[in-house]
Structures are given as structure tokens and as C-alpha cells.
Amino acid sequence: MDFFSNIVKIMQKYWQVFLVQGISYTLLLSLLTVAFGAVLGLLLYLGRTVRFKPLNWLCIAIVEVIRGTPMLLQLYVGYFIVPKILPFQVTEFTSVAVALCINSGCYVSEIFRSGIQAVDKGQTEAARSLGLNSRQTMFRIILPQAIKNILPALGNEFIMIVKDTSLASTFFVGELMTACLKVRGNTFLAMECMTIVGVIYFVLTFILSKLLGSFERRLKAND
Amino acid sequence: MTENLIETVDLHKSFVIKGKETLHVLRGVSEHIAKGEVVSIIGPSGGGKSTFLRCLNLLERPEQGKIIFEGVEITNEKVDINLHRQKMGMVFQHFNVFPHLSVLKNITLAPVLLGKRSQAEAEEQAKALLNRVGLLDKKDEHPGRLSGGQKQRLAIVRALAMEPDVMLFDEPTSALDPEMVGEVLDVIKALVKSGMTSVIVTHEMGFAREVSDRILFMDGGIIAESGKPDDIMNNPQNPRTKEFLSKVLY
Numbered sequence: 168m169d170f171f172s173n174i175v176k177i178m179q180k181y182w183q184v185f186l187v188q189g190i191s192y193t194l195l196l197s198l199l200t201v202a203f204g205a206v207l208g209l210l211l212y213l214g215r216t217v218r219f220k221p222l223n224w225l226c227i228a229i230v231e232v233i234r235g236t237p238m239l240l241q242l243y244v245g246y247f248i249v250p251k252i253l254p255f256q257v258t259e260f261t262s263v264a265v266a267l268c269i270n271s272g273c274y275v276s277e278i279f280r281s282g283i284q285a286v287d288k289g290q291t292e293a294a295r296s297l298g299l300n301s302r303q304t305m306f307r308i309i310l311p312q313a314i315k316n317i318l319p320a321l322g323n324e325f326i327m328i329v330k331d332t333s334l335a336s337t338f339f340v341g342e343l344m345t346a347c348l349k350v351r352g353n354t355f356l357a358m359e360c361m362t363i364v365g366v367i368y369f370v371l372t373f374i375l376s377k378l379l380g381s382f383e384r385r386l387k388a389n390d
Numbered sequence: 391m392t393e394n395l396i397e398t399v400d401l402h403k404s405f406v407i408k409g410k411e412t413l414h415v416l417r418g419v420s421e422h423i424a425k426g427e428v429v430s431i432i433g434p435s436g437g438g439k440s441t442f443l444r445c446l447n448l449l450e451r452p453e454q455g456k457i458i459f460e461g462v463e464i465t466n467e468k469v470d471i472n473l474h475r476q477k478m479g480m481v482f483q484h485f486n487v488f489p490h491l492s493v494l495k496n497i498t499l500a501p502v503l504l505g506k507r508s509q510a511e512a513e514e515q516a517k518a519l520l521n522r523v524g525l526l527d528k529k530d531e532h533p534g535r536l537s538g539g540q541k542q543r544l545a546i547v548r549a550l551a552m553e554p555d556v557m558l559f560d561e562p563t564s565a566l567d568p569e570m571v572g573e574v575l576d577v578i579k580a581l582v583k584s585g586m587t588s589v590i591v592t593h594e595m596g597f598a599r600e601v602s603d604r605i606l607f608m609d610g611g612i613i614a615e616s617g618k619p620d621d622i623m624n625n626p627q628n629p630r631t632k633e634f635l636s637k638v639l640y
Binding site for chain 1 (some may be wrong): 489
């Protein structure tokens with residue numbers, strides 16, 4: 168029973184570290200990652216499809232390298248490289264966030280690709296046969312339909328990222344896993360701390376996936 | 391001779407299948423389509439009918455040969471094909487209506503986007519067109535709620551909204567349930583009677599015979615026979631035409 172009373176005691180003393188600081192940093196990091204990742208993902212996707220071979224190759228290479236190396240390694244690279252190349256002072260949080268965004272952008276570009284390719288080719292043909300150019304076809308006909316394939320997958324990516332941000336604790340940026348490490352260091356109660364963050368992560372992702380589910384049903388209802 | 395609207399000169403098109411096998415679909419198609427003429431293309435599957443039709447507005451780019459539309463050689467790389475496509479309406483086997491737009495928006499999108507009409511004008515025109523094909527009460531629905539026949543009628547008026555000089559029909563009734571074929575054919579018949587130049591790829595022999603000024607029989611990537619509907623149907627000269635017709639006309 169010590170276990171549960173310890174959890175209660177930890178929460179009484181450190182609830183702010185977990186529930187305020189931890190959750191807000193985790194969500195902030197995830198939101199930044201998804202938002203910038205989506206923009207980067209779209210750029211990478213477009214870079215792969217425009218009629219300019221070197222750019223195609225570059226974008227494909229970036230995606231393949233990022234997808235083929237561990238995220239933790241990328242975070243280390245981001246942590247050491249980003250402060251060196253940016254002209255202004257950056258915090259660890261920013262460096263890690265940049266690395267996460269790049270990582271996510273590569274996965275998101277694949278989400279865009281599959282979502283766009285899933286739109287029937289006949290739609291492009293119909294639009295082009297009316298005289299629309301390729302840009303008008305993409306933005307008026309294809310993307311509005313692809314978005315229905317893309318958004319659910321993007322939501323899943325968001326949930327994945329919430330969990331993946333735990334890797335950022337390696338650099339003590341203040342998100343949930345950092346909170347866990349800190350409190351563990353103060354109390355020497357490892358199992359209890361891990362249980363607490365485990366439950367928080369689960370509740371966060373569970374709520375997100377439920378929200379996503381209802382959102383998806385609404386998208387379908389509009390068809 | 392009447393004025394040519396479309397002229398093709400020695401079109402060749404082949405497709406590479408799975409990176410190795412090359413399928414030579416068009417093997418030199420030269421043809422004239424006159425203004426106001428209604429031409430049906432019949433023939434066995436794989437004979438090149440649809441490919442020929444899709445070459446006319448360059449949905450497929452022939453690797454050899456010329457297409458001259460309204461006096462312009464559109465196969466020339468320097469020509470802005472988008473401008474010429476506005477003058478060539480196309481109707482597809484699988485309708486290809488835009489599922490994310492309302493019926494009305496399906497029709498108004500292109501004329502408004504391409505600066506042909508203001509939104510208000512385009513809507514007036516779209517309503518008139520929908521009324522013509524009996525779909526006015528569906529104007530605010532999404533296409534997902536329409537039957538196949540209704541979708542195809544929508545696809546036809548969507549193309550008409552651009553006021554094309556020619557309409558290309560790619561097996562417009564092949565994907566329809568049998569009871570809906572009639573309603574779509576009626577729309578096409580009415581259109582053809584109004585003098586619209588049309589090229590129709592079809593398997594509906596009775597329909598082709600009724601509406602066409604001329605029938606082309608395509609097989610093996612060439613136009614094997616061409617002539618007046620009654621001549622082709624009753625008295626085919628080419629043995630392949632004879633064989634095909636004996637299979638499809640009972």
C-alpha cells in the first residue's frame with residue numbers, strides 16, 4: 168500500500184511539476200511539431216512532385232534519411248547543431264523542437280503523398296478537361312478531397328508525437344518525462360513517478376484519440 | 391467540303407505496361423471531324439477508341455502525329471492546352487463529378503475560376519442547364535446523393551457550362567445501371583439535335599446508329615472502317631467490322 172500512498176504524497180507535493188509544467192510543455196511541443204511538421208511536410212511533398220529533378224531528389228533524400236535514422240539521434244544532432252547555425256540565441260527547447268519538426272515533417276510528407284494519391288485520377292482528368300491548369304486542379308479539386316484522407320492520419324501523427332516528445336527529456340526541456348526524471352531524482356521513488364507520467368500520457372492520448380474519432384465521424388457525415 | 395473542327399494526322403500512342411511490355415494502342419489514326427458532325431466510335435475493347443478520344447483533348451499525349459483543333463495545332467508543345475480544353479467538353483465513363491462540391495458548384499466552378507463568367511451569371515446559367523436535364527431540385531445536394539444517371543447528367547451539363555465547341559463522350563453509359571441508360575442517352579440525343587459537334591465512344595449500337603452522322607469502327611489501333619451508320623451496320627465492308635457487329639447485334 169506504500170506504493171499508492173507514495174503516489175498521493177508525490178502528487179501533493181509535485182502536482183504542479185506534472186500537471187502544469189509537464190503537460191503544458193508536452194502539449195506545446197507536440198502542437199509546434201505538428202503545425203510546423205505539417206507545413207514542412209507539404210513543402211517536402213511539393214518538392215517531390217514539381218518538375219525539377221534535383222529538388223525531387225533532395226526532398227526524397229531528406230525524407231529517406233530522416234525516416235531511416237533514430238529520432239533520438241536526430242534530437243542530439245538538433246541539440247548540438249541548431250544553436251550553431253541559427254544567428255540568435257536559442258534555448259534547448261527550441262533546438263529540440265526544430266529537430267522534432269523536421270522529423271515529423273518527413274512522416275507528414277508521406278501522409279500528404281498517400282492522401283493525395285488516394286484521390287481518384289478521374290478527378291484530375293475531369294478538372295483538366297474543363298480547362299483548369301494543374302495548380303487550380305490541385306487546390307480546388309484534389310486537396311479539398313485529399314484533406315479528408317489526410318486529417319485523420321495527421322491526428323494519429325499528433326498522438327504519436329505526444330508520446331515521442333518523451334525523448335526530448337534527454338535534454339531536460341521540461342515536458343512530462345523530464346518532470347518524471349526530476350521528481351524521481353528528488354524522491355528516489357522510480358516506480359511511482361513512472362506510473363504517474365504513464366497514466367498522464369495515457370489519459371492525454373486517449374482523450375485525443377476519442378476527439379479524433381468524433382472528428383472523423385463528422386468528416387464522413389459530410390460526404 | 392464542310393469546315394473541319396478537329397483533324398488528326400497519323401496519331402501514334404503506346405503505353406508501357408509494368409516497365410517492360412509496350413502496348414501500341416494507336417497505330418496511325420488520321421481523321422477529320424467536321425463542325426456540327428456527330429461521330430460515334432465503335433469497336434472491340436483494346437481497339438484504341440478511348441485512347442483516340444482522350445488524345446483529342448490531350449489527356450493522353452500522342453508520341454507521334456498532329457492534332458489540329460479549330461485551326462491550331464494543339465500537339466505543339468508551345469500551345470497552352472488549357473485554353474483549348476475549355477472549348478472541348480468531356481464526359482467520362484465514371485462521371486468524375488466533384489464529390490466535395492454541391493451540384494451547382496460542380497457546374498459553376500470552371501466558368502468562374504477561368505474568368506468566363508461572374509458567380510451570379512454562372513449560377514443563372516447552371517440553374518438553366520440543370521433545369522434542362524431535370525436536376526434543378528438537386529442543385530444544393532452533394533453528388534454523393536445522386537444516382538449514376540443523375541451524376542452523368544450533371545457531368546454533361548458541367549461540361550456544357552464552358553460552352554464548348556465539341557463534346558467528347560467516353561462510354562458515357564457503360565458504368566450505368568441498365569434502367570438509367572435511357573435518361574442519359576436522352577440528354578445526349580437532345581444535345582446532338584441542337585447541333586453540338588460530338589464524338590461518342592459507345593457500345594450502344596442502336597443509339598450510335600440513331601444519332602450519328604458517321605460511325606468509325608476502330609480495331610487494332612486504326613480506324614478500320616468509317617461510313618454512314620446504315621452502311622456500317624447493314625453492309626460492313628471490312629471483315630473485322632462484320633465479325634464485331636455479328637457479335638454485338640443479335
